[in-house]
Amino acid sequence: MDTTILDALQNARRAKRPVALATNLRSGAQKLIFKDGTEGPLCLDVDMIIGMQDMLARDESGTLQTGAGPVFVQVHNPPPRLIVVGAVHIADPLARMGAMAGFGVTLIDPRRAFATSQRFEDYAVSTEWPDDAMAELKPDTRSAIVTLTHDPKIDDPALDAALKSSAFYIGALGSRKTHAARLARLKELGHDDAALARIRGPVGLDIGALSPAEIAVSIVAQIVQARRKP
Amino acid sequence: MTEDVLDQAEAWRKEGRNVALATVVTTWGSSPRPIGSQLAVDGEGKFLGSVSGGCIEGAVIKEALAAIGDGKPRLLDFGVTNEQAWEVGLACGGKVQVFVEKLG
Numbered sequence: 021m022d023t024t025i026l027d028a029l030q031n032a033r034r035a036k037r038p039v040a041l042a043t044n045l046r047s048g049a050q051k052l053i054f055k056d057g058t059e060g061p062l063c064l065d066v067d068m069i070i071g072m073q074d075m076l077a078r079d080e081s082g083t084l085q086t087g088a089g090p091v092f093v094q095v096h097n098p099p100p101r102l103i104v105v106g107a108v109h110i111a112d113p114l115a116r117m118g119a120m121a122g123f124g125v126t127l128i129d130p131r132r133a134f135a136t137s138q139r140f141e142d143y144a145v146s147t148e149w150p151d152d153a154m155a156e157l158k159p160d161t162r163s164a165i166v167t168l169t170h171d172p173k174i175d176d177p178a179l180d181a182a183l184k185s186s187a188f189y190i191g192a193l194g195s196r197k198t199h200a201a202r203l204a205r206l207k208e209l210g211h212d213d214a215a216l217a218r219i220r221g222p223v224g225l226d227i228g229a230l231s232p233a234e235i236a237v238s239i240v241a242q243i244v245q246a247r248r249k250p
Numbered sequence: 251m252t253e254d255v256l257d258q259a260e261a262w263r264k265e266g267r268n269v270a271l272a273t274v275v276t277t278w279g280s281s282p283r284p285i286g287s288q289l290a291v292d293g294e295g296k297f298l299g300s301v302s303g304g305c306i307e308g309a310v311i312k313e314a315l316a317a318i319g320d321g322k323p324r325l326l327d328f329g330v331t332n333e334q335a336w337e338v339g340l341a342c343g344g345k346v347q348v349f350v351e352k353l354g
Contacts, residue, residue, distance in 0.1 A: 021271065023354045030260055045275065048323030048351055081286045083276055092275040092349060094286050 025050050025060050029096065036098035040076045046089035053093070063088070079162075099124040100247065103159060105150055105178040106168035107134040110193065113236035114166065115143050121240055123164070128153045130174065150178035154185070164189035164243045166223060170198060176205055183215050189246040191223035191239060255299035259290035259353055268293035269353040270314035274301050274346055278329070281344035290353075293318055301348050302328075313350050323351040 021029075025041070029052060032039040040053040044062055051060035053072045058064075064072075068086055072093050075082065081095045102123035104111050115125045119142075126144040129135035135147045146153040154177075159165055165182040166189075167175040175192060182190045183206070192202060199221035206216060224238030225245070255271075262269045272289040274281075282303035289299040289307065291314035301310055306328045313324050329345025 021351055021353050026260060026263070026354060030256070033256075043349065043351075045323075045325050045349055092273070094273065 021050060025052060028052055028059055033096055033098075038076055038095075038097045040072055040081075040093050040095045042072055043092045043094070044086075044089055045083070045092055062091070064091070097162070100162040101126065101157075101159070101164070102243070103128065103154075103157060103163060103165045104168060105129070105166065105175060106171075106193075107131070107137060107140055107145070108168050110168055110232040110235050112139050113233040114168075114239055115140065117236050117240045118164075118243075119143075121244060123243075126157060128178065129169070150174060151181055154178060154181035159185040159187045161186045161188055163187045164191075164246070166191040166193070166239060166243075168193045170194050172202070172205060175202070176209075179206060179219060180209055180211075183211050183218060188250070189220070189243050190218050191220040191242065193223050193235075194221060196222060255288040255290050258298050259288075262290065262292050263354045268318045270317045270350055271353050272301050272310045272314055272348050272350045275325075275349045276347035277344060278346075279344035281346050283346075289314075291315065291318075302346060306346070306348070310348055310350065317350050317352050321352050323349065325349055 029039060029041055038055060042051045042053055042062055049062040051058050051062035051064060053069060053076060055073055055076060058069060071084060075093050076095050079095055079097050081093055083090050083092045100123055102118040102125045104114055105128045107127050107129035111127060115127060118125050126146065127135060127140055128146045128150050130147055130149045132147050135145050165187050167178050169175050179192060194202065203216050220242060224235060225242045227238050229235045229238040259269050259271050270291045274283055274285055274287045277285055283301055287301055289297055289301045289310060291297045291311050295311055295315060297311055313326055317324055326348045
């Protein structure tokens, strides 16, 4: 990989701009594929480039056969996101395990004293109200959202925004009783049963988790399951 | 917090070290690391990341050092049908193809 390609690839990754690296496995010649253009010396015909842009959109790496030999396409999409609402105790192991599993973690908590705690200094933190924070974050099909506060003032607007998004995972911490009351409130906001069924509550796989770290394990496991084995 | 092999390889390169990058490009059957998994190797054989559960790393590092030496990319095949695979022992029984290139 020459320096020009490496620099351009790393710049795109840092800017969270989706990019695929195409490598001819015989010659080693390379080209960067963006959704709106290409960069680099590897010669590819237009149909091939369109096919690679399609792979980029599908987040799927693989090898394509071309007249000049096999070309490996490695997709570098920005990491999937984990949005945690509530900078409470469980948020600490959840953010850490989420980051280990490859997620870009953002914490939302308008209660400044919680959000600015030293234990969250490694993560992106928003002290906006969840409706404003979510409007800014624009969760998409590669986003997971977990609410942890139990406080309707904070969790409800976050879940309302989550249900209006295409997030692949929505989880809400709270007992069955808390969850039933929460669903009733969200229903009043206009969400039907099918929409409400998207919320995992009580959150996490049922592994009998008790401690904050164990609960984080159960939540991260459920998020991985939703992503890899939907 | 996630170990990003490409970032580390770039950092090594900026320190003036020679670096080769190995990438899993094809897998068949039960392969321990998915397509796109990477291993970075520096000129002294120090490495980071993985392209298997540890079975073929030794052979890949050897080829990575050779790629650093001559600057040429390499496409390596490991699997049960491959003589070398018996030697390096791809215990899972899968097959993998690994592309090795010098960085920068």
